Amino acid sequence: MARARCSCGQLGIEIEGDPVLNALCHCTDCRRRTGSAFGWQAYFLEGQLTGKSGTAKARPVPVAEPQVRHFCPDCGTTVWWTSGTAPGMVGVAGGTFDPGVLGEPIASYRDENRCVWLSTPEGWTIYP
Numbered sequence: 001m002a003r004a005r006c007s008c009g010q011l012g013i014e015i016e017g018d019p020v021l022n023a024l025c026h027c028t029d030c031r032r033r034t035g036s037a038f039g040w041q042a043y044f045l046e047g048q049l050t051g052k053s054g055t056a057k058a059r060p061v062p063v064a065e066p067q068v069r070h071f072c073p074d075c076g077t078t079v080w081w082t083s084g085t086a087p088g089m090v091g092v093a094g095g096t097f098d099p100g101v102l103g104e105p106i107a108s109y110r111d112e113n114r115c116v117w118l119s120t121p122e123g124w125t126i127y128p
């Protein structure tokens with residue numbers, strides 16, 4: 001069982017098993033969501049989300065792939081979301097897991113938008 005939580009610890013979830021997809025995304029929206037150079041996300045089947053603690057606020061986001069993001073109203077960290085393009089799945093922000101729990105990503109999305117000073121490890125699948 002893996003735990004993920006927001007920056008202040010108010011909001012947390014528990015996940016069973018391995019992710020269906022573990023990937024980075026370099027799109028502008030992921031950068032703004034995280035405040036970082038890319039978004040790191042792991043997708044799980046909804047049934048793998050086995051526990052929640054704290055209070056989340058939900059925000060529909062009309063990006064190219066519409067999402068409903070669940071974030072901590074106290075510190076603002078987005079912990080998980082659902083996506084119109086991935087029904088039955090839940091996306092979890094990779095950086096919210098306890099350190100070392102989530103394995104290495106296998107894919108890079110919106111790679112054409114990747115910062116020039118970032119390289120992609122060998123063996124990853126690269127998507128536009």
Ligand SMILES: [Zn+2]
Nearest residue numbers: 006008072075
């Ligand atoms: Zn918080």
Ligand SMILES: [Zn+2]
Nearest residue numbers: 025026027030
């Ligand atoms: Zn993105």
